[in-house]
Amino acid sequence: MGEIEVVKASKSVKRRQPSYSVASNAKSSFPNALILEDSHKLAQRAVLAVRRGPIRYRRNSTIVCEGDPADYVFMAVDGIVRRCKAFQNGTRAIVAFHTPGEFFGWTDEAKHALSIEAATDAMILFFKRSALLAIAAREQKVASFLLTASTGELRRIQEHSLRINRSAKCRVASFLLDLSTRIHETAEIDLPMSHQDIADHLGLSIETVSRTITELERACLIERASARTIVLTNRAALLRLLN
């Protein structure tokens, strides 16, 4: 990835854009997402001072390719981002989804180990890694901000690695609960990403994801208004599935 100048457009995105419902949610959440604590306000100001963008990405377009130099770190203002790795046999694993306000792409290596892609239409801020490090060296609050972001991501991945070797039903239930928390809608979730993305994230086939959702619906743990709109009607029962 070189300099950031133009808005990249994907090849042929003429699809439903459920991202917009997330967008309206995210628009209001963005300023608050950054300002988690009063003590971090200065840090955030300092961090935001070196932002570039935002740049608009269309759904399924690539922000960073595996092996690209890790010069930049990112934050979505709007939309959902996925970090993933493609394997030789054509399969793909999505290590994490990122919601607006989360930093992602931070690493101590020279190259990004994972591709970073827009799972929905997205607006992305860029931060030069060297600039962040330079500020962090001067401003303690910024260093602490980076550590907090990194620690938070560590916690999320640990939770994910715990659910990944449980049953399909448990994985899906856990994912839905997690998603509902992270995009803080009430009970109704408008799934921002495709079933294929969910499958690749949970290590399941797309068919199993579909079947499992159907099964949860039959058991009256959730309801479906449409394929992408899920209502968590019985959150307590979903939580019980997790043990």
Added chain:
Amino acid sequence: MGEIEVVKASKSVKRRQPSYSVASNAKSSFPNALILEDSHKLAQRAVLAVRRGPIRYRRNSTIVCEGDPADYVFMAVDGIVRRCKAFQNGTRAIVAFHTPGEFFGWTDEAKHALSIEAATDAMILFFKRSALLAIAAREQKVASFLLTASTGELRRIQEHSLRINRSAKCRVASFLLDLSTRIHETAEIDLPMSHQDIADHLGLSIETVSRTITELERACLIERASARTIVLTNRAALLRLLN
């Protein structure tokens, strides 16, 4: 976990102690493990200034329980540590193993989300989290050291989450290669942890771990001197399994 005063001993540990072979390896690696770069020497000195211990733990003894207050962060001087979660149905998932020199147990939450246990006899240093944060607030190098430790752990868990939904053969091969790198033995690995630990880490049954190792041996990718001593005779072929 309260104050650190005495060496805790496990209930009935009268087993083979393959940890000793690792110990001899780790003894020499510890001073170097900390001093990764010259620029970090000052940070390390500052960090080590607030250490407590080391305290000796016997194999399978618990250092921290799930839900214990997260007042301390740890580093093994010697031995292998596992961080894990027990589920209601009696199964267990090991999120990560830690080798001597690695920080672990860092979190931004008030409680440890995972149990921390000695996978072999181990010598553990303790660091009060509040003390580390206080030093980090004064000394930039320490803040950067914490960030580096956290980022490194993030990278390892990401790699683990990538191998966790691949085939059993691929998981085991990847684990052996990773282990051989981390304990920097040559080609011969003296597995420090039990097959049960490996199984719980890879999300496999103990039987599948055993069968897969046998299979790798039949395919002449590895050799076994004993159940716990494995020689990576064909590292290139193992790497090919990973894709």
Added chain:
DNA sequence: CGGTATGTTGACAGTGATCAAGAAAGGTGG
């Protein structure tokens, strides 16, 4: 030497993947 913990191997079952077909939703162009 005997007892316990750990590892190995076999038989069978179950969860989830794969293959295949059809349904639903969304966008496009007339």
Added chain:
DNA sequence: CCACCTTTCTTGATCACTGTCAACATACCG
């Protein structure tokens, strides 16, 4: 606004990998 097309999702049938149960082997230890 409607017909058509593409993409996404759903459902069924079958298969394979891995888990479970069981028995045995081996190593370690007192």
